[in-house]
Amino acid sequence: MSESTIQIALVLPDLLGTYGDFGNAVVLEKRMAWRGIKAEIVPINYGEPVPDSCDIYVVGGGEDTAQTLAVKHLREHPGLQRAVTKNAVVLGVCAGIQIFGESFTRADNITHPGMGLIDSTSHAGGSRAIGEVLAEPANGLFEGVLTGFENHQGRTVLGPSAQPLAHVKVGTGNDGSVEGAVQGRIVCTYLHGPVLPRNPQLADMLIEWATGTKVAPLDLPAVTAMRAERVKAAS
């Protein structure tokens, strides 16, 4: 696989790009490029068909109407769902965790069908969860604490087929206890920041899943310093 170019699908950045989550695709691309792995970002805009041939799919956060529109589009053009059956790696952030599930219920009590990719349901919580989050990765998925910034009203309940991504130490995450979801090669999280610039270990885990090879550590002093600052600020 390392012979060919790793394609990173940036899914509906025009609808689901409210919180800088475009940065997740940039981080994946650069961390591969700097290690000599060819990678490119493939933006898939609203109205365009969704290819099933990409290696990694990155889905960001969006506002309510945009999220509804996005799930409608992704159900009408089920390239992402087909890619999952072919073992593609998927990162879903914020809106991502909600639309990948079985259903999500808004504050107006209307339940929308999700994409059924992960065993979860989401509903509107009482108050908006806003602020820095720290969480311990579950099942030793990757090294180091998970850091990010959350800003969401949804709460998510995982079913037996989905595992949490991490256990919350500071902040709210899915429900105040666990944060995110992992099912097969789909990783979901409520965390912005964006999440991959904040958590290079998670980025490298996704890269290793996509390339099938171990990658060498990358020494980026700015990233190390920023992580230390954010962890200290949240603690």
Add this chain to the structure above:
Amino acid sequence: MRGPGRQGTGPAHRFELSFGLLLASAHTRKSDVDSDSAAATTTGVVAHQEGRWCHAGSIAGVNDSPARLPLRTAAAVKLGNLSSTLSQKMGLGAGGMIGGRVALKLDPQALNRLTQGRKVAVVTGTNGKTTSTMMLARAVAALGEVATNHSGANMPDGHVTALSKQPDAPFAVLECDEGYFPAVAGASHPAVAVILNLSRDQLDRVGEVRTIERSLRDAISALQNCTIVANCDDVMVTSAAWNASKVIWVATGTGWHHDSASCPRCGNPIRWQGEHWHCTGCDLARPHPNWITADEAMITPEHQKLELRLTLPGKFNQANAVMASAAAHAMGVPTEEAVARLRGVSNVSGRYRTIQRNGRSARLLLSKNPAGWSETLTVVKEANHPAVLVINAQEADGRDLSWLWDVPFERLQGRTVIASGERATDLAVRLTYAEVEHTIVPDPLKAIDQMPPGAVEVIANYTAFRDLNARAAADE
């Protein structure tokens, strides 16, 4: 003014002096004591001084009140002005908000009463509020005295402060935070409301763009006898102003479309064809503009082309100028006179000014959100000057810096760049992935000093700019 570079007083609208402390401060008149020690010592006297002072002071305030205000408002205004003066003298703040805050506490109807009998224009939007307000105030001054809130004190307490200081001005031009627009427009019965643009900004504090659009839409629909001046190149603004009984549409040519892929009214995709756009699901579409921004010039409703020849740089300031001209026209100012007046605006609360420091000429630019940064990076594009980028993430800036990834910093590749501010490391990570070589110097003045002698561009976000501007002014 007290010592320069004072830290820790916080942004003006987070001014956390309690009302009780303020009254006690007023009584003890520690205006010539250093503010830090004054704050510490007056805290102790709050409890036993507050009651006595209120009793005696409330009578004194009424005697020489402006005749047309009810006693309660007059007293509130008087006390508020005193608080502003004290705030300034004590070096606690610029006094732009605190007086209004006191007056509003004493008389919640102060804004309504203070705007009675005046012709009011309210200016709101995500970017360009302060500049457009200053331009419009300059233009309306052709008709008479104008009360206006400067330096971004753009919430009701700032409005009350500004109106209180000029009780006899027949005109008012008020810059208004978009979140406060419904309350302010409702209370101040504006003749003109200017809606500049709406884009993502401080999502953790302000909320999402569509929520703001919805609240503006409702507020505008409820306004009577108000002319809305709205930017028809902005889908969100157009939707907000769509149902207004009287709208003047201005084509600004501004380019941030990242928050309007889907219609704010029905959710269907918005299609763009050149400058035209329409919703594919409902009748929302770009209205025919009455005023047009056209490359350093504008075209009036009478099809007259007027050169702008602004002192301020950038396309977005041309847009601000045309919006201000259209609004001035709606207020009754002849267009040529309006343009001649707003042309002179060169320094908007320190923005765009150049400071001289150890052989460096540093131009100070304020940018608060992705749309603003995107425009500013275009302004600094022509000359390849070194750039100091200053980022804070205090409450007034928004605590979440995710938006740094929506800014096309890649455009700075090959330039000498220093990452600065309280969150310089977050910026450094963004620059690293943008492959922009940089160093980190958290203190922006030190960062300027480390640049090669000559021209330097300094771009800072809200509190970073405010603090830098104050320190630079103190050094001059």
